[in-house]
Amino acid sequence: MSDYIVRGMAANNQIRVFAALTKDIVETARAHHNTSPVATAALGRLLTGGAMMGIMMKGEKDVLTLQIRADGPIGGITVTADSQGRVKGYVGNPDVLLPANSKGKLDVSGAVGAGYISVIKDLGLKEPYLGQVILQTGEIAEDLTYYFVTSEQVPSAVGLGVLMNKDNTVRTAGGFIVQLMPFAEEETIAKLEQNIGKISSVTTLLDQGHTPESLLEQVLDGFDLEITDRIPTEFYCNCSKERVEKALISIGRKDLNEMIQEGKSIELNCHFCNTNYEFTVEDLKEILQRARR
Numbered sequence: 001m002s003d004y005i006v007r008g009m010a011a012n013n014q015i016r017v018f019a020a021l022t023k024d025i026v027e028t029a030r031a032h033h034n035t036s037p038v039a040t041a042a043l044g045r046l047l048t049g050g051a052m053m054g055i056m057m058k059g060e061k062d063v064l065t066l067q068i069r070a071d072g073p074i075g076g077i078t079v080t081a082d083s084q085g086r087v088k089g090y091v092g093n094p095d096v097l098l099p100a101n102s103k104g105k106l107d108v109s110g111a112v113g114a115g116y117i118s119v120i121k122d123l124g125l126k127e128p129y130l131g132q133v134i135l136q137t138g139e140i141a142e143d144l145t146y147y148f149v150t151s152e153q154v155p156s157a158v159g160l161g162v163l164m165n166k167d168n169t170v171r172t173a174g175g176f177i178v179q180l181m182p183f184a185e186e187e188t189i190a191k192l193e194q195n196i197g198k199i200s201s202v203t204t205l206l207d208q209g210h211t212p213e214s215l216l217e218q219v220l221d222g223f224d225l226e227i228t229d230r231i232p233t234e235f236y237c238n239c240s241k242e243r244v245e246k247a248l249i250s251i252g253r254k255d256l257n258e259m260i261q262e263g264k265s266i267e268l269n270c271h272f273c274n275t276n277y278e279f280t281v282e283d284l285k286e287i288l289q290r291a292r293r
Contacts, residue, residue, distance in 0.1 A: 005055055006086060006212045007229040010220045014184040015192065017220065018052040019176040019212035020233060025051065025087060027170040028235040032274045035094040037164045041075055041106045044089050044162035045140040046079045050089065051233045053144075054081030065120040068143075070135060072113025073098070080272070086236035088272040095282050108166070112138035119147060120241045131248065139173065141202075148179065150205055155180040157192070159219075161202030172206040181244055188223075195221050237273035244268050244277045256288045 005020040025045035029035070035043060039260060046066055054064045068077040075092020101107040114135060121129040131151030135143050141160040148156035160175035178196070180189060196219060205215055216225055220283070247268075248256065259266055265280045279287070 003233045004144040004212065005052055005229075005231045005233050006216065006227050007055065007231070008216065008225055008227040010216075010223040010225045011184070011188045011192075011223070013221065014181050014188045016179045016181060016221070017176065017216050017225070018055070018178075019174070019215045020048055020052050021172075021174045021206075021212050022048045022051060022233065023170055023173045025233060025235045029089060030168075030170055032235075033090055033094045033225045035091065037168055038098050038106045038108060038111045039091050039094050039096050040164065040168070040170065041162040042074055042080075042108045042111055042140065043077055043089055044170065044173045045108065045160040045175070046077050046090050047087050048078040048160050048162075048173060049140065049144050049158060049177070050081040051085060051087040052175070052177050053119075054065070054083055054087060055085055055231055055233075057083040057123065059083060059124055061124055063122045065118075065122075066117065067111060067118045067120070068135070069118070070138065072096075072111050072115075072138065074111040074113070076115075078113070078271070085231045085233035087233065088235055090181070090274070092273045102179065103168050108140065109138035112140070117147060119151065119236040135266070144177075148177075149227050155184075155189075157196050157219075159196075159202040161206055163203040163207055172203070173205050174212065174215065176212075176219055178216075178219055184190025191222060192220075195219055232254050235273075237270060237275070238276060239270040239273060241277050244270075245279075245287055248284075249290060253261075253288060256284060260284050260288065 003024045008017045021064045030040045062083045064081045066079045074095045077091050079089030081087040098107045119131045133147045136146045141158045144158045148154045156179045162173040163171040267278050
């Protein structure tokens, strides 16, 4: 089954819901970056959250960036997503290894450490929207829950999970975001809180074969759920040699000249998909000619 996100409403439009299956996205990220299991889990959770938050935006060219800056050995995480369900990301240290936490699970919190998460939305306005909150647990789902409540004043529940196989490939990944509308009634809020309290873990449900739709049925047990949208989602990086060339032109003629004088090929790496682009001395001379035009 390919990755996708569902969007819907429940309880007479008092609740807005999103759920995603992101196994292929997280496995693609793992393969690109050769991440350790705990780095895969941390990056996979933020990719899943980012994909769902991306489709909350309306504009075709809107871009969302999630940045975790913290003192843990993973060295931070960056994810960007668009409103079309495309997402990409990387971690500072893909090789981080830690013992399991007290529950015998991958220690994502220990890998992330203490710090903050920034949410940047480029909506085509003069200035991008920036929201920033201190990490509450470093487990990512709880941190995004706190962000929604604090920065956007939207009471939310976020559940994210990545389950690994013994060979360190991704077994399954996904999650949900459930949000209360301003007019939600107390009875609705209490029932929803009760439902969320009963959920053991997202990874357990996904491993049992739950789809995004049935994941939401668990969270919204007893509510009328209407799925309004199904959106394909994928790991997608828009880097290319042409884009990297433009970046080289932007560094200026002086620096390009110095590179040419050294007489060696250079290699530039895309952080998001880990693709390397090589430029020979002849390539650099051609780029310099274009920079002079």
